[in-house]
Each structure stands twice: as structure tokens, then as C-alpha cells.
């Protein structure tokens with residue numbers, strides 16, 4: 462989306478323009494801690510480059526009167542094996558204040574990587590981060606209840622990683638078909 | 639032959655074996671444990687409800703494994719649930735029966751390959767007497783499976799093991815295709 466921003470700006474749908482306006486406010490405040498804006502027509506997004514700022518950015522997005530992203534619609538995990546990274550994608554909306562919405566991506570190292578938890582900012586993130594941990598294995602710093610949520614607690618491996626191999630037995634029960 | 643088909647003399651005296659009376663009582667009041675695991679459970683509930691009315695066979699769900707004769711494993715057994723299913727099974731008093739309802743509990747069903755969390759057949763943890771195929775099986779199929787359990791009860795008796803009863807049941811099994819064709823002919 463970096464080929465001719467003005468031209469892209471002209472054909473940008475209104476919803477994407479709203480997201481861009483919200484992004485500009487965040488960019489103005491946090492500068493190089495956030496990436497460039499991606500005007501993806503389905504869900505415009507930006508990435509948090511400096512992950513240590515993620516909680517500050519989240520609080521700003523929730524509380525600033527021009528943004529008021531008071532609703533976390535979803536938090537998903539992603540595996541990027543080529544970049545040796547894991548990540549999350551947060552879909553944020555502003556219910557009752559604004560019509561804009563935006564997605565935020567945060568990434569970390571694939572092995573032993575961690576992302577600051579935003580469950581103190583949006584309570585929705587509590588279970589969603591537990592699910593992302595359960596399925597991908599990144600840890601969430603500062604999470605109040607950091608446990609697996611779906612798999613049994615003593616399960617081995619993280620099922621939604623691209624290279625996941627299911628364990629042979631669980632408590633003496635054969636797992637594969 | 640069912641007990642009530644036996645000839646009753648005009649003095650209202652019925653002569654039969656203890657086995658026969660016991661089996662008749664047991665197969666006419668099969669109490670399943672009231673628990674369901676996934677979509678198949680919806681079909682099981684439909685079978686319990688008024689349209690199919692399992693109570694006409696003396697079958698109605700109990701809330702405790704201690705009062706149950708029969709476990710209908712209706713649905714997807716996850717690895718997490720597998721151990722609980724074993725606990726529930728062990729809590730049921732003997733003689734107890736297990737009916738595996740639907741592809742999931744028979745063999746893993748749609749999750750047989752990529753369902754890391756699904757037990758590929760409940761018979762990996764508890765012994766199963768009757769399997770009902772389908773995804774989900776229709777209520778008629780479930781009733782068919784329950785009839786099979788009743789037949790199995792009929793095969794049992796003092797000194798007859800479950801294995802022997804299952805073997806006898808398998809030997810006298812009817813070819814479903816023949817039954818279907820007979821019915822078609824009869825209704826044509």
C-alpha cells in the first residue's frame with residue numbers, strides 16, 4: 462500500500478479513512494513505536510514495533526477522547542514460521558462513541574517470546590490471551606491468570622503452530638488415530 | 639421370545655425361569671445416565687422427548703451414575719473428558735452397559751485426523767457394547783441401538799459372561815439389508 466499514498470487516499474473507502482484518522486492520532490503520540498498504516502480494505506491495521514509500549518498504546522487508544530476504542534472485538538493468535546515469530550491481532554472498536562475500527566498486530570519471538578498483557582485494559586483480553594497462549598505458546602507478561610484455557614494443563618505442545626505434531630499418548634491413552 | 643408372549647394358564651400362573659424374569663425386568667427399565675457431549679446429544683434429547691418418547695421402553699435418563707444401568711456416550715469425547723467418562727463409568731453399578739452413539743465416540747468422527755484433542759473412539763478407555771453409526775444418528779437409529787442393548791440383556795443369565803452374551807448376540811444378528819427389503823416389500 463506504499464505505492465502512491467495520495468492515489469490510495471482517493472480510493473480509500475470511508476471506513477478505512479476513519480481508521481486512518483484514528484491511526485494518525487496514535488502515530489502522532491507514539492512515533493516510531495508503531496509501524497506505518499496498512500489500508501487493508503477488510504480490516505485496516507498497524508503493527509506495534511516497540512512491544513514494550515503496547516500497554517501504553519492500548520491505554521491511550523481506550524481512553525483518549527478522540528479514539529475511545531472501548532471494545533476489543535477479538536484477539537487472535539498467528540504463527541509466522543518464515544519470520545520465526547508469533548503474533549496476536551487485536552480487533553478494536555469504539556461502541557457508543559465513534560464508528561472507527563482498527564486492528565493492531567503485536568509480534569514476538571517464536572521460541573520463548575512474550576508480549577505484554579492488555580487484560581488490564583480490556584477484560585476481554587484475559588481469556589483471549591490465555592487461548593492464544595494455549596494454541597501458540599507465546600507468554601503474556603503481567604497476565605493475572607496465565608494458564609491454558611482449552612487443552613488440559615499438562616498437554617504437550619501448542620496445537621495451532623504450523624509444525625505441531627500431536628503427542629503419542631496422554632495419561633496412557635493413545636492420541637493419534 | 640419375550641416374557642409376556644409366554645402362555646399364561648387360566649389360573650393366572652406363569653411358569654418361567656428366574657433368568658427370564660430378571661432379564662425382562664432389567665431390559666424393560668434401562669436407565670441411561672443423563673449426559674451428552676456434543677451435537678449427538680441433541681439427537682439423544684430429541685429421542686427422549688415426546689416425538690420419539692423413550693419412556694415407552696422404560697428408558698429415562700437419571701441424573702446420577704449410581705442409579706444408571708446404561709451410559710449413552712453421545713458425542714465427541716475430548717481427551718479432557720475421557721478421564722471423566724472413565725470415572726463416571728466406574729461409578730455405575732454393575733451390570734452396566736455402554737452405547738457409543740455417533741461417529742465421534744465410535745472412532746473420532748470428523749476429528750479422526752486433525753482433532754488433536756479428540757479421543758479416537760471411546761472404546762479406548764471403556765468397553766463398548768453397542769455402536770450406533772451416524773453423524774448424528776437419527777433417533778430411529780439410537781432406538782435401534784437401544785433395542786440391541788435389550789437383546790443383549792436377553793442373552794444374559796446366571797453364569798453367562800458378557801463376552802458370551804455378546805457372542806450369542808453377534809451370531810443371531812440380522813442382515814439389515816434383508817430387513818429393509820422385507821419392509822419395502824411389505825409396504826409396497
Ligand code: SF4
Pocket residue numbers: 676677678679712713714739740741742743747748772773774775
Ligand atoms: S458424530 Fe457428528 S453429530 Fe455426533 S458429536 Fe460427532 S460431529 Fe457431532
